[in-house]
Amino acid sequence: MAGLQGVLLGMGNPLLDISSVVDQALLDKYQLKLGNQILAEDQHLPLFKELTEKYSPEYIAGGATQNSIRIAQWMLRAPGATTYMGSVGDDEYGRILAAAAEKDGVRVRYHVDASTPTGTCAACVLGGERSLVANLAAANCYKTAHVERPENWAVVEAARVVYSAGFFITVAPDAMLKVAEAMAARDRVYALNISAPFVVEVPPFRAAFNELLPLVDYLFGNESEARAYAAAEGWGTEDVEEIALRVSRLPKRNGCRARTVVFTQGADPTVVAVNGKIQLFPVTPIAKDKLVDTNGAGDAFVGGFLSQLVVGKSVAEGVRAGHYAASVVVQRSGCTFPDQTYGFAWN
Ligand SMILES: Nc1ncnc2c1ncn2[C@@H]1O[C@H](COP(=O)(O)OP(=O)(O)OP(=O)(O)O)[C@@H](O)[C@H]1O
Ligand SMILES: *[C@@H]1O[C@H](CO)[C@@H](O)[C@H](O)[C@H]1NC(C)=O
Numbered sequence: 356m357a358g359l360q361g362v363l364l365g366m367g368n369p370l371l372d373i374s375s376v377v378d379q380a381l382l383d384k385y386q387l388k389l390g391n392q393i394l395a396e397d398q399h400l401p402l403f404k405e406l407t408e409k410y411s412p413e414y415i416a417g418g419a420t421q422n423s424i425r426i427a428q429w430m431l432r433a434p435g436a437t438t439y440m441g442s443v444g445d446d447e448y449g450r451i452l453a454a455a456a457e458k459d460g461v462r463v464r465y466h467v468d469a470s471t472p473t474g475t476c477a478a479c480v481l482g483g484e485r486s487l488v489a490n491l492a493a494a495n496c497y498k499t500a501h502v503e504r505p506e507n508w509a510v511v512e513a514a515r516v517v518y519s520a521g522f523f524i525t526v527a528p529d530a531m532l533k534v535a536e537a538m539a540a541r542d543r544v545y546a547l548n549i550s551a552p553f554v555v556e557v558p559p560f561r562a563a564f565n566e567l568l569p570l571v572d573y574l575f576g577n578e579s580e581a582r583a584y585a586a587a588e589g590w591g592t593e594d595v596e597e598i599a600l601r602v603s604r605l606p607k608r609n610g611c612r613a614r615t616v617v618f619t620q621g622a623d624p625t626v627v628a629v630n631g632k633i634q635l636f637p638v639t640p641i642a643k644d645k646l647v648d649t650n651g652a653g654d655a656f657v658g659g660f661l662s663q664l665v666v667g668k669s670v671a672e673g674v675r676a677g678h679y680a681a682s683v684v685v686q687r688s689g690c691t692f693p694d695q696t697y698g699f700a701w702n
């Protein structure tokens with residue numbers, strides 16, 4: 356497809372996933388809970404060494420935003436349709452991440468912090484569930500000055516859609532605001548994911564999230580993230596549809612376009628709220644024996660959705676592509692995909 360150069364920009368935390376099958380003793384030692392995702396604190400740092408030395412890990416290109424962008428790129432096919440920015444170290448892990456993105460056709464524009472190692476995410480797998488511990492390291496060193504560099508700002512100006520996972524709020528809220536404001540000023544789309552309950556629970560992150568929200572055209576999340584937001588705001592409801600409607604109605608700076616809220620619920624229907632209306636989109640069930648690994652399903656859903664958004668397709672097409680991409684990813688290990696998008700027809 357022509358005319359797709361640089362249509363989608365993602366900004367986030369580039370992380371190399373260090374994925375190991377572990378035992379309960381290791382989870383207990385570091386007080387990790389399956390299904391949880393946290394930022395590493397000092398007491399978690401030995402975990403990374405222990406995984407490498409005793410649990411023969413796999414090293415996989417990760418980072419929620421970079422995964423979603425790789426998926427969108429895969430759906431769009433045109434090399435260079437997508438760009439990704441984030442901060443890495445000057446090391447082997449950073450080069451592995453860049454190679455993985457570029458192999459998929461994503462243009463990376465990393466900020467390189469030579470004094471800090473590339474960030475990693477320990478994925479401790481037990482019985483098909485995971486506990487994630489992110490050690491942001493160099494990812495935490497992203498600077499607004501990087502996106503302000505003329506050659507990078509040109510990428511922002513060329514993009515029709517900019518997307519970040521909420522995790523980036525802990526690193527670069529000022530850069531996110533600046534980019535979101537630029538998108539609103541030109542009536543282009545800014546999209547954000549809640550990404551994890553802690554993003555809307557920890558007071559300074561929640562404050563930054565709420566400052567960004569008036570500039571957000573599309574907000575993604577899953578049901579537990581939706582409920583975490585409602586609880587943090589003291590809304591007194593756990594009803595995902597009601598929460599979606601309320602979030603869609605919160606003040607918005609660019610009044611020309613209503614906010615669209617998209618909450619996934621695993622195998623249950625995806626909820627979309629816009630213009631005072633709720634739509635439910637059922638998920639095509641996948642037979643249990645075909646489910647390999649549901650981790651990364653959320654990232655893939657967003658990537659599929661964004662691939663339609665950048666070419667001006669409807670929300671229904673976005674959800675269809677999101678469900679398609681997620682269905683491919685849950686039938687494989689990690690956030691991986693085959694060469695072709697067999698089984699997806701562009702409308
Ligand atoms: N069991 C399932 N069967 C079929 N599709 C699924 C299943 N689980 C997830 N999906 C697909 O993945 C999408 C996102 O799933 P979900 O809401 O579970 O994300 P998530 O829990 O945030 O994902 P992640 O594990 O990546 O954080 C769903 O909308 C659906 O398309
Ligand atoms: C939603 O995402 C959270 C991470 O924010 C994850 O722990 C949880 O399992 C997901 N919920 C469902 C029901 O898929």
Ligand SMILES: *[C@@H]1O[C@H](CO)[C@@H](O)[C@H](O)[C@H]1NC(C)=O
Pocket residue numbers: 419420520521548549550551575576577617618619652653654656657
């Ligand atoms: C983002 O949003 C999706 C779907 O709306 C959700 O399932 C997923 O957990 C979120 N993922 C991340 C890590 O950004």
